Amino acid sequence: MDNNEKQVLLSIQNLDVVFGRGKKAFKAVDNVSFDIYKGETLSLVGESGSGKTTIGRAIVRINPCSAGAIYYDGKKISGKLSRKDDREVIRKIQMIFQDPAASLNERATIDYIISEGLYNFHLYKDEKDRVAKIEKIVKDVGLLPEHLTRYPHEFSGGQRQRVGLARSIVMEPEFIVADEPISALDVSIRAQVLNLLKKFQKERGLTYLFIAHDLSIVRFISDRIVVIYKGRVMEIAETEELFAYPLHPYTKSLISAIPIPDPIIEKEKKLFVYDPAKMHDYSQEQPQLVDIGNGHMVFGNTAEIEKYKAIRFGGEN
DSSP states (O other): OOGGGSOEEEEEEEEEEEESOGGGOEEEEEEEEEEEETTOEEEEEOOTTSSHHHHHHHHTTSSOOSEEEEEETTEEOSSOOOHHHHHHHHHHEEEEOSOTTTTSOTTSOHHHHHHHHHHHHTOSSSHHHHHHHHHHHHHHTTOOGGGGGSOGGGSOHHHHHHHHHHHHHTTOOSEEEEESTTTTSOHHHHHHHHHHHHHHHHHHTOEEEEEESOHHHHHHHOSEEEEEETTEEEEEEEHHHHHHOOOSHHHHHHHHTSOOSOHHHHHHOOOOOOOHHHHOOOSSSOOEEEEEETTEEEEEOHHHHHHHHHHHHTTOO
């Protein structure tokens, strides 16, 4: 399916997010633009502190935008909204947080935590309907109905993340921001949570923004990948395209850091270290994010873009 035929569900345009004021101002997100198509999983990848979570939190309007705009289904959702639009956006866009322990109310039962959105938006006919909805979603995420009377501290990290997932899904959203939802979990539990996310996407036609720093996990779940470094987008491409042709040196450094399951190969592997001061000379011309073809966008100046094009298409007719 060509990108032109796909429906853009969420569009981020020239987004800046600045924390602090005056001399203490820090620009966490710098002129970021990308689209997310309906029904896809777009992954946002970068090291800690690169601005991934800040973008996710700007979409759900926890972080205010300093410049630029965010559009959802053609409507601007950044900035001030009417109460009706505000409620609509809250229901349609949900977030799964990185730390399942910190994002759940320790004093509330699992029943209340999952039901809170239903109560606030009155998404049930009567008490019987609410109980049926809660019990169904709890089973769907792999928990038991008897867990509903318990409190978050009685669960493992994986179970708590399932509660967080149930809390989002029960609202019947269209779009979910999954902020490193598996980074705090054991490796064996990670696959289960990823499979749950894929299952819900298939059954409910969900769209995901999946935030992560581990490219090996991202390869399994995403359709396209956005690579971000210090608040700026370095590269955007479809998943297999990015792994086959990582063009920006920062993307190469992230891929080189993926662990190899063979200890002998892993020991001999050379890490590619990204040093922007040595690798780029932007004194004459400022870099831009350019589409070099095949839906592959790379950040660079004219000379770099020509070099990237030669690497990508040099061996092809």
